[in-house]
Structures are given as C-alpha cells and as structure tokens.
Amino acid sequence: MAGSTNGARGARVLVAMSGGVDSSVAAARLLEAGYDIAGVTMKLWGGPSDTGCCSVSDVDDARWVADQLSIEHHVFNFGDDFERHVVTPYVADHAAGLTPNPCVECNRHIKFSRLLRRADALGFDLVATGHHARIVNGAGGPRLARGVDEAKDQSYVLHMLDASVLARLLLPVGETTKEEVRQEAEARGLVTARKPDSQDVCFITASAGRRKFLGQRIPLRPGRLVDSSGSEIGTVEALELVTVGQRRGLGAIGGGSPRYVLDVDAESSTVTVGSWAELDSEITPLEDWRWMDGPVDGPVRVQTSAHGAAEAATVDRIGAAVRWAEPRRRVAPGQSVVAYQGDIVVGGGTAARPVE
Amino acid sequence: MSGPSELQEIYLDHAASTPLRPSARDAWLAAAERHHANPTGSHQAAREARRTLDRAREQVGAALGADPGEIVFTSGGSEADNMAVRGALGARGPEAVALTTEAEHHAVHDPVERSGGVFVGVDERGIVDLDALADVLRCREGDVAVVSAIAVNNETGSIAPLREVADIVRDLAPGAWLHTDAVQAPNWIDVAAETAGYDMISVTGHKVGSPVGTGVLVVRDGVELDPLIVGGGQERGRRAGTPDVAGAVSFAAALTETVEQREGSVERLRVLRDALIDGLVDRLGDRVEVSAARTNGDRSHIAAGIANVCIIGVQSEALLFLIDAEGVRASAASSCSSGAQDPSHVLAAMGVPRDVALGSLRLSLGHTSAASDVERAVDVIAESVGRLDRFGGG
Numbered sequence: 001m002a003g004s005t006n007g008a009r010g011a012r013v014l015v016a017m018s019g020g021v022d023s024s025v026a027a028a029r030l031l032e033a034g035y036d037i038a039g040v041t042m043k044l045w046g047g048p049s050d051t052g053c054c055s056v057s058d059v060d061d062a063r064w065v066a067d068q069l070s071i072e073h074h075v076f077n078f079g080d081d082f083e084r085h086v087v088t089p090y091v092a093d094h095a096a097g098l099t100p101n102p103c104v105e106c107n108r109h110i111k112f113s114r115l116l117r118r119a120d121a122l123g124f125d126l127v128a129t130g131h132h133a134r135i136v137n138g139a140g141g142p143r144l145a146r147g148v149d150e151a152k153d154q155s156y157v158l159h160m161l162d163a164s165v166l167a168r169l170l171l172p173v174g175e176t177t178k179e180e181v182r183q184e185a186e187a188r189g190l191v192t193a194r195k196p197d198s199q200d201v202c203f204i205t206a207s208a209g210r211r212k213f214l215g216q217r218i219p220l221r222p223g224r225l226v227d228s229s230g231s232e233i234g235t236v237e238a239l240e241l242v243t244v245g246q247r248r249g250l251g252a253i254g255g256g257s258p259r260y261v262l263d264v265d266a267e268s269s270t271v272t273v274g275s276w277a278e279l280d281s282e283i284t285p286l287e288d289w290r291w292m293d294g295p296v297d298g299p300v301r302v303q304t305s306a307h308g309a310a311e312a313a314t315v316d317r318i319g320a321a322v323r324w325a326e327p328r329r330r331v332a333p334g335q336s337v338v339a340y341q342g343d344i345v346v347g348g349g350t351a352a353r354p355v356e
Numbered sequence: 357m358s359g360p361s362e363l364q365e366i367y368l369d370h371a372a373s374t375p376l377r378p379s380a381r382d383a384w385l386a387a388a389e390r391h392h393a394n395p396t397g398s399h400q401a402a403r404e405a406r407r408t409l410d411r412a413r414e415q416v417g418a419a420l421g422a423d424p425g426e427i428v429f430t431s432g433g434s435e436a437d438n439m440a441v442r443g444a445l446g447a448r449g450p451e452a453v454a455l456t457t458e459a460e461h462h463a464v465h466d467p468v469e470r471s472g473g474v475f476v477g478v479d480e481r482g483i484v485d486l487d488a489l490a491d492v493l494r495c496r497e498g499d500v501a502v503v504s505a506i507a508v509n510n511e512t513g514s515i516a517p518l519r520e521v522a523d524i525v526r527d528l529a530p531g532a533w534l535h536t537d538a539v540q541a542p543n544w545i546d547v548a549a550e551t552a553g554y555d556m557i558s559v560t561g562h563k564v565g566s567p568v569g570t571g572v573l574v575v576r577d578g579v580e581l582d583p584l585i586v587g588g589g590q591e592r593g594r595r596a597g598t599p600d601v602a603g604a605v606s607f608a609a610a611l612t613e614t615v616e617q618r619e620g621s622v623e624r625l626r627v628l629r630d631a632l633i634d635g636l637v638d639r640l641g642d643r644v645e646v647s648a649a650r651t652n653g654d655r656s657h658i659a660a661g662i663a664n665v666c667i668i669g670v671q672s673e674a675l676l677f678l679i680d681a682e683g684v685r686a687s688a689a690s691s692c693s694s695g696a697q698d699p700s701h702v703l704a705a706m707g708v709p710r711d712v713a714l715g716s717l718r719l720s721l722g723h724t725s726a727a728s729d730v731e732r733a734v735d736v737i738a739e740s741v742g743r744l745d746r747f748g749g750g
Contacts, residue, residue: 076673118671
C-alpha cells in the first residue's frame, strides 16, 4: 500500500471516518492492503452544523461506506472532550483578542490524543485518518511530511504529531492527489466519491456565523479604533471579532488609504490600525514552540496559515521568535506557525502578540 | 476487524427490543398468508381480515383491561406517545399545556418540550416527585390538556406510583387527560390493574416479543384527540391508514403470552438480575452503583429484569465495545439518531453526577435469558473493566 511505513499486514487498525471521500478511500486502501480494520466516526458537536462536518448525515455516509467495504463501523461521542479542549479555548481566545485555530486543537486533543487512547483501550494497534500528509522515516523516528497534493496538504494542521503518535498512525491518502482519491472512490463505487470537501470550522454554521456563536457565549464588547500614533479615529462593534491583518468590516474610518488591523488589545479594548506598510514585520514572537527533532540552526521555511505559502525564515533555538528573511504581513496572534525543511515538519508553535 | 462473531450471543438488551416469541411468529405468518385483503373493504376476504383484526383488538383489550373499541393500533410506542401528547394538545387549542416528568422516553419528552410544556422532577430513585406534581397542577389548573407519566422507566427500570399520580391529577386537574407510556410495563407490572384510572396507555410489540412496527394507544371512550394521521378514517377516525392485520395478530399473541407468564417470569428474572448486579459488585466492588438505588441500595421500586448500573471510572462507550466483541449485547442511555451514546437525561434528572453517568450500563433481561447468560456477562464485564482501568477508563 502506498503511503505507509508503519505496521504489518493483519494489524488491527481503527480508521477515523468522517463521512468524507478521503477517509473513505483511506479505509478501502487499508482493507486492500490486508489490515484488519474497523471504522469510527467521532461525534464531536451536538449543535447545528452546515459546514460539512459532524452531522447525522455524515455519520450515515461513513456507515454506508463501511457497509460497502464490509467492515464494522462505530460512533464515539467525544462531545465533552471537544467542548473542553476545542470550543471553550476557542471562545476564550477570541475574548482575549486572539485568532485561534480550532482545527489544530481538535487534532492535538481529540483525533490524535483522545481517539488514540480509546483505540489503545479497545485493542487496536494503529489509527488511520484520511488527512493529506505523509509519514516518512527521519533520524529520530517517523516524521510528518507534506502530502503529495500541495493544494490539499494538511501537514500544517497536523504539525504537533510527534514520533510517538506517528509510530501508531497511518495516513493512506497522503501519497496521492485529491483528484486521484476522487477517481479511486468513483472506481470503487464509494457513495462519498462526489461529496464536497468540508469547509471552515465545523461547529460554526455558515448561516449564523462566528458573531452569533460567540455572542451566545460571551458578551461582545465595543472597542476603540486608534491609528498607530494612538489617535482615536472610530470604534469597532465587537473587539472579539477583529483579527490582525483584517481590512474589511472596520466601519467607516474616513477617507484616505486603506487601513489594516495591526493589533488587538483586549485588555484596553483597543484596536490599532495602520497602512499596508505598517503591517510588515520582520519578527513574529512565538509561544509553545516545539522542535520535532532538536533545533534547526539554519534557514527553514515557515507557514502561518492552513493554505498559505511557506516563507524563508529562521527560528531561534528556544523557539522565542521567527525571523523572516523578507519582511511580511504580521501573523495574527493565536495562529499556528509551522517550520519545514523541504517537505518535512521540523517544528511548530503559536504566534504570540508582540510586546510593545 | 472480524465480521459477525461466532461467539455465542449473550443478549442483555431486552428493554431495547426483545426476541420474537414463537407464538408471535406463528400468528404473524398465519395471518399474513391468509389475509391478503384490505380489512376496510366490503367483500368476503376483506370482512374476514376485518374479523381477524377485531379479534386481535379484543385480545389486546383483554390483556390491557380495555374495551376492544378503545384499542387504537399504531406503528409503535413513539407514535402512540406522540398521539397522546400532540393529539390532546391539538384537540384543546392554543392555550393548552402538556405536563410530564423529567425522566420520560424521548417520545413523550420531545413533544412536550416542543410544545413548551411543563416538566416535573424525579427523585434519586427516578420516581416522580408527587409534591412537585401537585404544586405545579395547583398553579396550572385549567389549562393542562394532558399529563403523562412513564410507567416503567426504559433506562432505569423505575416503576412509577401510577395510582398516586392518577389520584393527584384527578383531584387537581380534572380536565386533563391522563396518559402513561407503558411500553416497558407489560413485562413487569399488572398494566390492566395499575392503569385502570388512565385515559391513554401506550404499549408496543417489540418489547413483548412481536415484530417492530405494531403498537397501540389505548384511548378511553370520550377522550378528545386530534389525530396525527388523517385519511381513510380507520381506527374509529383516530388513526388513518390500512390496518396491519398480521402485525396486530402477532402483537396480540405476544402481549397475551407476556401477561399470562408475567408473574412467573418476574420472579425468575429478579433472581437473575440480582445475581447479575451482585456478581458485578463482587468482582468490581463499590464502584458499581445501581443507578436507581444509589442512596440506600433498595431495589424494590425497580422492574425485576432491568439493571442500570454505573461503573465509576470507565466510559460506557468503550465498555460496550469490549463486551460486544465478547458477544455481550447491552446499551447505555438511549442511543441518539447518529448511533452515538448521548449522556442520559434520565440519570441527570435523578441527580447522578455526569462523570458517574458516563459509566452507565443498562443490562436488561427477558424471556430468553438464562442463568448462564448472567455468569458469562459478569465475567466479560469485569474483565473488560479491568482492561479499561489500564487505559484511563477508555
């Protein structure tokens, strides 16, 4: 089977099946490769969802594919864990003026922690998912690498996976492109072959949006809008909804050149805006940085969003900051920052707020 | 993983659905083969089907202490419950309110909730708080269209004081129709005697050993209900749709046999149920709590064949997986539509802490249960809990 360096034929594998095409094909490939597999769909969110994730119909799709493959299918309810480790921190981060990445936290705490523990308890040797990323052999054990399909690569949101997790993980679709996955699903007659990709944050409905979701959980506070010299030039309706780098939705600030959010200070309820040039930064401070296999002293390429390009930079040994080779737009505090050497993830952490 | 197991199945999920009784199977086959005609027709074949249907109606009525004309065949318990609650509200008008307990099956709970109805709490045994019921009725008198109280709780087995509930409702809300969801009850209590004072009673076939798809709502003469399904005016205008003759005959056979054998099987299954609980306590210690007997261990109010236990420190979802792999079929709370285990609203209403309730396991016995099932189940559950203990509870 392509894409696997782990495990042996006959090993028991629990395949996380979201009801999407990637995990459907992942399951089919593992079965064909001789693994003893069962599918599981995690129920994470009890509320409404219209973003293509976590709904009853997705569970049905996963169950249907499992039936097509003649494998067992289970549903695990990790709703309490999801609320505690993903939703609550997401809300708290917004309240603090940060821009969190809940998919990363879900991978960190639910898919590759809670599910792994459950799989161990139930006697599975390995866990598999349909993520577009690869597991390669590194000096210090298995390492995470980009998927073959650059446009669909998900290594950024999986950057926290270390050797201890990767040794128990299979990513069967990372060696192929999304188009190949879809064609294979069609050829196998899987019911999910033409299902659209899931979008955005699964617990926030596209129809009601972030404003309504956060508004039901925390008071949305108005903020002062100031320019980079500190002069007050207006107000924003809800500080919690403002992201560094944002241009639209700041209300009327008067004429002149476009202005971008440079900083969100939740404590003083202040949003600072400035010109495109002022958005440039040479350094992005970090927190919770972790080198996967020891610090990399030389140049690396660093990515700061799920589908953004990686840019040349260095990261100091203790992971205090990224120093960019060329000045670039500020990174919104709270976003994941991931370093690569070639295709391989060598470190990751979170963008912090610059100390003035 | 391996496909259908060759292990012998230990079926401890009778409260979800109990195996087909041979008498019910025979009755179904005979009726299905004989009666091809629509019982609402006028020709001879139709009239014969009609007579068979009415004999089933008579038989069901006799088992439930109701006149044949009070038996409305439905597709099962959920339809019967919805008919009682929504039908009563619909007949009374926009001001009407439904009242029920916090420990109902979703088939009563949800229609009451959707209509903006009133919920009365239950105590730690899962039994409705009669003082609270009286208080609510005193405040609400006049606009209460229907009061519904579950007879035997599907999750915990708690048996309601049906006569006391009826006395309070008649006294304080004489204009309200009184309904009970007695879907679990025919196996455990004398439904005819205990529900004599009720206007509406829900019962379903697959809890007594006939196929899924047939149930009844007993509706006493004079009860005004807005029908859920209108059309051909069948079931005296209370429920339209071509009657399922074979289903009705099979249900009548299963219900009759259940009622006739009840006293003996209650005694037999109580012994097995107690052996099951005591065996688990022996093996696992006081981390095993009977959910409806947490305060003093008294099980006298719990249906004889139902053991809802919380095993502290394990996740029932993981436990169910492991025991299923060994052939032991059980459940936790009622399953939601996705198939996931949702935390039980019944245990929450009884004040069981959420972390304790996450380890709940409902083991329910029935007409096919044997002593060897219990011994094997205790072994499998204890060993599975031992494994989960090594993995943080699963």
